[in-house]
Amino acid sequence: MQSNAQLEYDYSVVKLFTFATILFGIIGMLVGVIIAFQLAFPELSNLAGEYGTFGRLRPLHTNGVAFGFTLSGIFATWYYVGQRTLKMSLKESKFLMTVAKLHFWLYFITILLAVVTLIMGYTTSKEYAELEWPLDLLIVVWWVLWGVAMFGMIGMRRERAIYVSVWYYMSSFLAVAMLFLFNNMEVPTMFWANGAPSSAMHSISMYAGTNDALVQWWYGHNAVAFVFTTPIIGMIYYFLPKESGQNVFSYKLSVLAFWGLMFVYLWAGGHHLIYSTVPDWMQTMGSAMSIVLILPSWGSAINMLLTMKGEWGQLQTSPLIKFMIMASTFYMLSTIEGPIQAIKSVNAIAHFTDWIPGHVHDGTLGWVGFMIMASLFHMAPRIFKKEIYSKSLMETQFWIQTVGIVLYFTSMWIAGITQGMMWRAYDEYGSLLYSFIDTVTVLHPYYTLRGIGGLFYLTGFLIFAYNMFKTATSGRVLDKEPANASPMAS
């Protein structure tokens, strides 16, 4: 294959996934805001009969943002970063193009089906693996398609060296495949119904009790790692240097942080089961490894911050850089917060409380959300060949969402610690000081505040969606692809 002047990168699949990111982002975050307010105002739980209760909507929220919003963001950026750093175009292969398109459509259908089945109550109850077995099979199909596209693209590359971002995407593909397969081992019960008119959707886990919990949290923790962390690091390693025009501060550090993260991350899953009935040594190992995990996480984050060395002025002029630096900062925050919660004595208070969703949302809203939105903003002028519609809207969005996140995590920190302390408070006669309901009613103001924080973030996301839509439809047409800083109209 000789490179010829006519050849261009093909962004049609990128555009499809970008659309899906925005669509599922709106759905997932909207449901999130609804369930946040349901905890503050429980009447909201009964507006839509059985289909509107907190229990039915919560899996919808988690699956919507994790597998709807985040995964489509990952796929969109993969087909963009992948082509560009490998210097190959999907146009060069009809086969890969077909695979990528099929990947999108099967994925899209799966998520739509997920929305329907979760609302109807088809769930396996295992967190982040709620979907029932027919959907699991569909997921396997498009995950394999993604793998085929990925390795096919790598196989066709012109560039011999593979950039570190691509490593992160590869790790995500491999690890999630393994985790997903083992955790979703399940037996459809219809085959042993013995003549009973049983449901075809129902399945039971291959593992029982403590073993099931062990596998589930091995999955649960690491799915977080390989959906919410590694591909997002892949994004920042590409988009931050590209947008700012700077070299990565230290490529060597990025290589070391990569292997360090790969090695340590899976050991840390045990921290979800501290003080449970899993063996002691595993809990201790989970704690210890969670702390070691700070090193590779901060390795990457600091590497990103130092990439901006001498160019901090860009932070003032470009809201896009702001998003990425803020994302990196939240990544540091949540990767120090997580290990703290994994320390056994802290975990005794924090586990089962609202501090845990607080921690998760630092990471997801601040790190994952900001990074994906920044990536899409960066890609927009290149895939649509138009100028970004409005810089001031982007600024507004940035501040609204930042305030939203701060409201979210501060209220949940206070709520979590309050609750954890109240559960264990004794009076002078040695009896429990508070009944359980006391520890619920006391949280009302924090739940309200959290809901408002979520609403801010959702508002910001709608502004983002509008800005992207206007960029695609009525942005000023660019005659040439911008090299670094993305052009934006004031």
Next chain:
Amino acid sequence: MDQETLMTIAGYGKFFILLFVFIIFYGYAFSIYKRQKTGEKDFEKYSDLVLNDSIDATPLEKRDNSKEK
């Protein structure tokens, strides 16, 4: 073999594997910094994969399609 011995073996196994990985990892870290310093190999140039990524740009290390897989 009872549970106890199994766990002990697993414990020792784990310790030595960790030690092994630890040595490899730090050995690798040492080697890339050394190679950078002696000029044997420049790792920092790979940043250009991002900054110079248009499809008609000259590849940093051109791939010889006939040789490797």
Next chain:
Amino acid sequence: MFHWLEQRPFFFAVMLFLTVAFAGFIEIIPDFAKASQPTVGTKPHTVLELAGRQVYIKDSCNACHSQLIRPFKSETDRYGMYSLSGEYAYDRPFLWGSKRTGPDLHRVGNYRTTEWHENHMMSPSDVVPGSIMPKYPHMFKNTADVATAYANANTQKQVFGVPYDKEGMPKLGSWEDAKAQALEDAKKVAADMKNQSVKDAVANGQVPEIVALIAYLNSLK
């Protein structure tokens, strides 16, 4: 060595996979055999209880309620004896939960009655002022899926060797036997309930979700 690897995607992927995977194998495998031994006295769920467990899962009760009592005095004082691994030997899937928006339920059968649950599920805030739990009136109307519960139990028996139909263990038998047994169990629960439409439904051979759910909650001890 690594540099060689980094330009060969296939071997790179293999190496990457091994690095990522082996922690899991070391962590999980040695313990697998041990944890699955049931504690003395632990019995598999009856078909009616399983139907209730499916309702519990369907409405994601585990999103807000844990079933795991940690070994702290503040927890054993509040919820009872701390949880043992073997007590979960027949739980597929496990329902430990990860968040206590509401209280732990692992031993709720020890201190709540059928009547309490009936009133509470209909309108939690009337029973516990200030409660933020949703109301579940639909459970009084929907019919529990006993057939799937039977398939569930039979799968456990056939595929995983769960000791149904053994001496001192719950009986399963054929679908007709199991159905009759579940209905009989349901009648016992309904006898303690006040809601007339639920009682009528059970008398007519139907099992409303609420009856199955209460049977399950009462079995948590």
